[in-house]
Amino acid sequence: MEKNKPLVLIVDDNSTNIDLLVNTLKNDYRLGVAKNGQKALDYTEKHLPDLILLDIMMPGMNGYEVCGKLKTATRTKDIPVIFITAMTETAHKTRAFEAGALDYITKPFHTAEVKARVRTHLLLKKAREHEIYIASKIQRTLLLGQPPRDINGIQIAQLTIPSQKVDGDFIDFFKLNNQCFDLVVGDVMGKGIPAALLGAAIKSHFLRVLNELIRLTDKKEFPDPEKIISSVHSSMIDQLEDLETFVTLCYARFDMAKYLLSFVDCGHMRTIHFNADSNKCSLLRGMNMPLGFPEQEPFKQTLVSFKPGDFFVFYSDGLTEAKNQDGVLYGEKRLVDFVQKNAIIEPKELIKMVRKTVVAFSQSDIFDDDLTCVLVGIDKKSNSQALTDKAKLEIKNDLKELARVRAFVRNFCENIPDFPLNNNRISLIELAVTEVTANIIKHAYGKHTDKQIQINALLLDDKIVLQFYDWGKAFDPKSVPLPVFDGSKSGGFGLHIISHTVDEVVYSRDEKGRNHVCLTIYK
Amino acid sequence: MKLSTDKIGDVIVVTVLTKILDASNAEEFKIATAPILEKNNKVVFEMSQIKFMDSSGCGTLLSFLRQLKSSNGNLKLCRVQEEVRMLFELVRIDRIIEIFDTKEEAVKSF
Numbered sequence: 001m002e003k004n005k006p007l008v009l010i011v012d013d014n015s016t017n018i019d020l021l022v023n024t025l026k027n028d029y030r031l032g033v034a035k036n037g038q039k040a041l042d043y044t045e046k047h048l049p050d051l052i053l054l055d056i057m058m059p060g061m062n063g064y065e066v067c068g069k070l071k072t073a074t075r076t077k078d079i080p081v082i083f084i085t086a087m088t089e090t091a092h093k094t095r096a097f098e099a100g101a102l103d104y105i106t107k108p109f110h111t112a113e114v115k116a117r118v119r120t121h122l123l124l125k126k127a128r129e130h131e132i133y134i135a136s137k138i139q140r141t142l143l144l145g146q147p148p149r150d151i152n153g154i155q156i157a158q159l160t161i162p163s164q165k166v167d168g169d170f171i172d173f174f175k176l177n178n179q180c181f182d183l184v185v186g187d188v189m190g191k192g193i194p195a196a197l198l199g200a201a202i203k204s205h206f207l208r209v210l211n212e213l214i215r216l217t218d219k220k221e222f223p224d225p226e227k228i229i230s231s232v233h234s235s236m237i238d239q240l241e242d243l244e245t246f247v248t249l250c251y252a253r254f255d256m257a258k259y260l261l262s263f264v265d266c267g268h269m270r271t272i273h274f275n276a277d278s279n280k281c282s283l284l285r286g287m288n289m290p291l292g293f294p295e296q297e298p299f300k301q302t303l304v305s306f307k308p309g310d311f312f313v314f315y316s317d318g319l320t321e322a323k324n325q326d327g328v329l330y331g332e333k334r335l336v337d338f339v340q341k342n343a344i345i346e347p348k349e350l351i352k353m354v355r356k357t358v359v360a361f362s363q364s365d366i367f368d369d370d371l372t373c374v375l376v377g378i379d380k381k382s383n384s385q386a387l388t389d390k391a392k393l394e395i396k397n398d399l400k401e402l403a404r405v406r407a408f409v410r411n412f413c414e415n416i417p418d419f420p421l422n423n424n425r426i427s428l429i430e431l432a433v434t435e436v437t438a439n440i441i442k443h444a445y446g447k448h449t450d451k452q453i454q455i456n457a458l459l460l461d462d463k464i465v466l467q468f469y470d471w472g473k474a475f476d477p478k479s480v481p482l483p484v485f486d487g488s489k490s491g492g493f494g495l496h497i498i499s500h501t502v503d504e505v506v507y508s509r510d511e512k513g514r515n516h517v518c519l520t521i522y523k
Numbered sequence: 524m525k526l527s528t529d530k531i532g533d534v535i536v537v538t539v540l541t542k543i544l545d546a547s548n549a550e551e552f553k554i555a556t557a558p559i560l561e562k563n564n565k566v567v568f569e570m571s572q573i574k575f576m577d578s579s580g581c582g583t584l585l586s587f588l589r590q591l592k593s594s595n596g597n598l599k600l601c602r603v604q605e606e607v608r609m610l611f612e613l614v615r616i617d618r619i620i621e622i623f624d625t626k627e628e629a630v631k632s633f
Contacts, residue, residue: 084629399547405573427575427606434577438546487589487619490582497578 004166005030006050006122011040011066012084013058017107021084024111027119037061041069043192044076051122053114056085056096060127064099071100074366078128078229080121084109136162139370141201145172151181153256153308153379157254161318161371168195168247169316169370172203174210176222179256182210185268185314185374186249189292193241198203202247205232225251228300229264233291233299246292250314254376259521261304261312264337266290269315272336274343276309281334281340284312308418311347311377313339318369319354322362330361347377381418381461390458397441397451397470405437406430406456409466410456419459419523428501429466429521435494436468436517444472444515463503475515477507524548524555534630535559538569544580553583560587564596567629571602581614588620597621601629 009032018033032049034040037060044052052070053266056063063083070076082103083096093104103117139162146158158458162238168188173182184206188195209231229251240246250271262270265286269330273282275454288299306312315335322330338357342350348430354373359365393408395401413426415420435451445451455471483489483496498505504520525540537559544552560566567589572582588598601623603611611617623629 399545402545402547402577403543424605424609430575430607431577431610434545434575438577438579442546483614485615485618487585487616490586491578493578493581493614497610497613 007032007047007328008118009034009040009043009047009049009052011035011037011052011058012055014055016054017084020111024114028115029118037063037066040066044070044079045073047497049079051118052081053084053118053422054077054081054101054507056083056092060111064095067096067099067101069453074364074368079127079207080125082117082121084114089453094374101252113196117514122183131193135196135517137201138193138196139169140307143168143170143203144195145170145203146370147173147183147374148175148181150178151175151256152178154181155347155377155379157375157377159351159355159371159373159375161355161365161367163179163318163367165523167191167318167370168199169318169372170199170203171372171374172206174206176253180222182225182228182251182256183314183374184251185316186247186251187268187316188243188247189290190243192445195245198239198243198245198247202232202236202249205236208252209235222253224301224425225262225264225465226299229266229291229299233296236291237294237296240292241294246290248290250286252312252314256378259378260308262301262305263304264288264301265297269317269320272313272339273304273306274311274313274339275307276343277307279340279343281336281343306378307379311343311375313373313375315373316370318367318371319358319373321369322358322367322371324362330358330481334361347375351375357479369416390456392457393455394454395437395453397437397445397453399441399474401441401453402434402437405433408455409433409457411465416459416464419464421521425521432498432501432505432519433466433468435498436519439494440468440470440472440476440515440517443475444470446472462523464521466502466519466521467513468519470514470515472515474509474513475507524551526555526559528559531630533563533566534565534633535563536567536569536626536630538572539571542572543573543575544573544583546579549579549583552580556587556602560590564591564594565633566591566596567599567601567626569602569626570600570604570607574604575605576607576610578614581610581616584616584620599623599629599632599633601626602615 001351006029008025008029010018011034012018013035022031030046032043034043036058054063054066067081070079080102081100082105083101084107086107088106096104102121105114105117144160147158170186172184173181188199209228213227217223249269250263250265250268252261254261266288267290270283270285273284284304286302289296318332320332320335334409391412395404409429410426413429440453456467458465477495480495481492483492489510502519503522506518508516527538527540529536591598599621603622621632
């Protein structure tokens with residue numbers, strides 16, 4: 001129970017005053033006492049009291065200075081301070097308020113007045129905290145969307161540090177299909193619950209507009225980001241004008257089929273694009289005004305192509321405007337340099353490091369503004385679905401088809417970027433698939449040339465997988481005699497060739513009587 | 524399948540005019556070669572046109588070798604492409620059939 005009582009710090013250099021205040025408040029609160037300004041700051045830093053009663057005239061640091069210092073530190077600036085002093089002139093009182101005091105009690109004081117004022121300010125503080133609690137709940141549940149996990153070839157990592165004062169940072173993701181998703185990061189001008197609610201409203205507008213536009217357009221084509229922004233803007237402009245606010249945002253579409261980013265930037269922080277080929281960062285500049293500006297040119301989108309290994313950093317001003325103890329901003333340049341230096345690190349780790357470095361810079365893990373950052377990393381190895389469609393070939397049970405099988409496999413292998421297969425290696429793979437296919441044609445279906453064989457080529461992380469399916473006779477590789485190399489036999493080399501030209505070969509048959517040969521080639 | 528022949532002394536050089544020698548045409552190759560092997564027992568295959576060969580092609584060459592040896596002759600190869608040479612090493616044909624860089628060397632070796 002004791003713990004739940006608010007903690008009040010009494011700062012005074014006079015023992016009689018201290019005793020009097022302690023006796024007045026000890027039944028209702030936990031109390032701390034500091035006899036000079038420095039001790040008051042140390043105590044506050046360590047225990048974070050709920051309220052401070054502060055004497056003005058003290059040896060060393062006076063009350064104004066103590067209050068001024070408390071108000072500049074993010075951790076302590078919201079602690080209510082009540083000055084208690086014998087100085088009664090208006091000028092002194094005014095100066096106290098200027099230093100950040102919430103209230104002022106003159107000595108000699110009535111204990112009932114002290115009790116009443118302390119109680120009132122603690123109730124107000126509690127009310128403010130409750131508002132922050134509600135606002136941060138709104139933020140967590142309504143404003144921050146969760147990234148899609150199953151977009152091929154892409155990794156998304158997200159960082160959010162809510163500030164003590166909630167503002168209207170919002171993030172959302174809209175998955176369009178397995179290769180395409182939209183990301184919107186935005187910031188509503190203003191703070192507290194109104195900004196948070198407006199942020200949530202904008203998010204729902206995006207969902208609604210996206211839905212309507214998708215319904216109206218051809219299902220194969222998604223509405224362009226510039227069209228989406230235009231619709232959201234025209235449906236919200238009256239509301240934004242009424243509230244006299246505006247919204248900066250960046251709406252970005254990642255298309256993994258084309259390796260293309262199309263984005264509409266409306267006065268938001270410049271997105272960082274790390275280019276793996278040149279090992280350099282570029283800043284993506286948009287050309288649109290924030291949402292809420294009435295005179296708006298048509299919104300324009302910008303196209304940026306990307307490559308395996310590239311990544312993008314989207315963030316709110318809370319990140320670049322994080323301050324250190326001397327009031328210096330973290331800044332865009334520091335962020336770009338940091339990203340550039342650590343570009344080799346995976347998004348999930350890199351985002352943790354972004355957090356660490358900003359916390360280290362500001363020497364605090366509490367920030368004035370919400371801090372949001374989204375990292376979108378393009379996998380270093382391109383995936384088959386994205387670049388070389390997962391390839392499929394159906395052939396007839398005829399030896400004349402062998403050339404087609406080789407051409408299919410060669411074409412697949414030659415069109416994988418960043419997968420080092422030299423011509424000899426591809427020739428050996430051609431040899432393996434010829435042997436596998438010829439075995440199936442000669443043995444599985446007898447002489448029926450109208451039967452089908454299906455071949456799939458897949459590129460997984462670090463390997464190529466070639467799958468052969470037929471519905472013919474079961475095949476047991478153990479039944480095949482070992483090859484003889486003395487020239488006395490003309491056949492029996494097929495399995496030997498297959499197992500020596502690819503890294504792995506597996507023969508199997510499923511319950512439906514389908515034979516499966518699976519060849520694996522590692523990078 | 525087209526073959527061109529060139530008789531140098533008692534050796535016949537057969538140039539195989541196909542890019543591919545695999546299960547789809549090995550039988551055709553055998554049939555086209557049969558008349559040549561009936562009349563000659565010292566045979567060189569000039570392989571420079573062949574970019575791809577599989578185990579069926581190897582098997583055919585080995586059957587030719589056995590046939591020629593049984594009539595006291597021999598089979599030699601020349602101008603084998605790298606892709607085909609990799610296959611020969613895999614099935615160790617390079618240890619059984621002599622392979623030469625040039626036609627002249629192959630002819631001279633008999």
